[in-house]
Amino acid sequence: MEETWANEPVPADGTDAGGVAGPGSGPVPTCAGSPAQVGTVADVGSLAQVGSPADVGTGVEAGSAADVGTVVEAGSAVGSGLPAGAGSLERAGVDLHLDLRTTAHGVRAGLISALRDAVRTGRLAPGTRLPSSRSLAADLRLARNTVAGAYAELVAEGWLTARQGSGTRVAQRPEPARPAHAARRAALALPARHAHPARHVRPAPQPVHELVPGRPDAASFPRTAWLTAARRALMRAPNEAFGFGDPRGRTELRQVLAGYLARTRGVLADPERIVVCSGFAHGLRLLSAALRETGVREMAVESYGLGFHRDVITRSGLRTTPVAVDERGARTEDLAALSGAGAVLLTAAHQFPTGVPLHPDRRAAAVAWARRTGALVVEDDYDGEFRYDRQPVGALQGLEPDHVVHAGSVSKSLTPGLRLGWLVLPADLVDPVVELKGPVEWQVGTLDQLTLAEFIDSGAYDRHVRGMRLRYRRRRDQLVGALAERAPHIRVTGIAAGLHAVLELPPGTEQAVVQGAARQGLALQGLSWFRHPDTEPGALSDALVVGYGTPPDHAFANAVDALCRALP
Missing domain, CATH: 3.40.640.10 (Type I PLP-dependent aspartate aminotransferase-like (Major domain))
Known part of the structure; x- marks a missing residue:
C-alpha cells in the first residue's frame, strides 16, 4: 500500500508515480494560443487535456485557464512540461484521501479500484464533489491524464458523473437490497410478539402540533x-x-x-x-x-x-x-x-x-x-x-x-x-x-x-426581546380567550409571563388528557411530569403545562383548537 500526500510535484514526463505511464501520458497541453493567465480559473472538475474522453467533460477553451482552486503565477506555463508547482501556487479545492494499491495492471487501475471502493463502501456519499483532475493528480503524484482517464472510466461505469460547471461527483445510486439472511437475522432478534408482520408495532406518529413548554418560536x-x-x-x-x-x-x-x-x-x-x-x-x-x-x-x-x-x-x-x-x-x-x-x-x-x-x-x-x-x-x-x-x-x-x-x-x-x-x-x-x-x-x-x-x-x-414580548403576550391572550369561550371550566393559573401557562384540570384526568391529545397529534405535558421523584403524588392538583412559544404564528390557532378539543 502506498501512502499519498498533497503538494508533491507531478512528474514532468507525464509518467505515473513509480514510473508507470498512464494512457495518453505526456505533457498536458492547453489549446493553441491560450497561455494560462494570472489568477484566471475554469470549472472545477473540467478536463483540460487533449484526447480526453468526450463524456467526461469539456476541454479548456481558448482564453480560459486551469481548474478552480489552481492559481498560476506570472511566468509559469501550463503544459510546458514543468512539474505542477514549479513556478506555480497549487491550492487544492477539495481534499480526498485514497489508499492506492499497486496492481499488475498499473497505477491507473489501482486508482480506479480505490475510487470505486470508496464509493461502494459509502466513504464517498452520493453527490460528493471530487477534486479536479489537476488537483488530484498533484495530490497523488500522478500524471493528470491518468486521473482523467480513471474519472472517465468510472463515469462510463456509472460510479461518477461529470457535467460542465458542476465538476465530477459521485453518482446517485439506489440503496442496495437488504440481503435475505440479514432480514432473517433481524426477524429472529425481535421478540415473538413482533415476529409476525401483522403484529409489528408501528412507531409513534410525529405530532401535528406541539404545545410543549420551554421552547421559543424558532421561526422568529x-x-x-x-x-x-x-x-x-x-x-x-x-x-x-x-x-x-x-x-x-x-x-x-x-x-x-x-x-x-x-x-x-x-x-x-x-x-x-x-x-x-x-x-x-x-x-x-x-x-x-x-x-x-x-x-x-x-x-x-x-x-x-x-x-x-x-x-x-x-x-x-x-x-x-x-x-x-x-x-x-x-x-x-x-x-x-x-x-x-x-x-x-x-x-x-x-x-x-x-x-x-x-x-x-x-x-x-x-x-x-x-x-x-x-x-x-x-x-x-x-x-x-x-x-x-x-x-x-x-x-x-x-x-x-x-x-x-x-x-x-x-x-x-x-x-x-x-x-x-x-x-x-x-x-x-x-x-x-x-x-x-x-x-x-x-x-x-x-x-x-x-x-x-x-x-x-x-x-x-x-428590540428583538420587546418584539417577542408583544408576540408571546398576544399568543397567551389568544389561548386564554379561546379557553374562556370553549372550556370555561378550565382555569388558567400563574402570572402572565414566560412561554407557558398552567391549565388546571378536574382531579384524575391529567394522564387521560395527555394521552388523548397524543392520539390526535397534539404533544402536551402534564404537571406531574415535572414532579421530583421524592415528592408525594398529588402534592399539586392535576394540570397541563401548555407552551405557547413553540408553534409558528401560522399554526398557533390550529394548535389551540386541537388543545380545546382534547380538554375534558
Missing part, C-alpha cells in the same frame, strides 16, 4: 439582524480573538452582559465575575462540580422542576432534596430544616412549571438562609425578560451577590441552538469554576460570543 430568530451583528463582530475582532482565549469568555461579551443585566434585571455584575458557558445546563454542571469540591454533597431543588436539571446535579455527585412548591413559590422557610443542603436551585422570577413568582417574604428567607449558613442560592433566570402584566421582578442576586449565583441564557429569548449562557458568580467561586471549565470545557465559540456582544450593544437584542 432574527436572522438578518444576527447576520449584521456577525459581520460587524467579525470585521472588528482582534487577531488574538481567534486563538485560545480566557475560559471565562470573551471580555467584550462579559462587559456588555454586565451592563445589560444591571440595566434590565437589577444584577450587580462585575465582568470579572461573569463566566460564559454553553447554556444553563452547562453552567449548572460547572457549579455542581465546584460545590462538590468544596465539600457540598446535597443541593435542594424545587419539588416541581425540570428532570434533566436534577440529572445534571446528581451526575456531578450531589443529592437533590425537594423543597415544596405552592401558590407563593418554593417554601424557602423549609430550607432551615435541611441541615445537609449546601445550595438551593430556584426559579424565583417565574417558578417552572407552576408559573408563580417567589413571594417577597420567601425571597428574603432564601437570602437569609444562605447568609446564615454560608450556603449558595442558584437563581435560574430562564425567562425573566418576558413579563406581560407589569415590569419583571428584579433578580434575586441583587439582594445578596456574595451568596447568589445569577444564571441566564439566550435559549428562550433567541434560540437554544446558540448554546450561550452565563453565570454571575460570587467572588470566591470564580476561580474554582474557571479551573473546572478551563481544562475540560475551555470556552464557547469566539465568533458567537462576539456576535452576541455586538447584538446586545447595538440595541438589536432589546
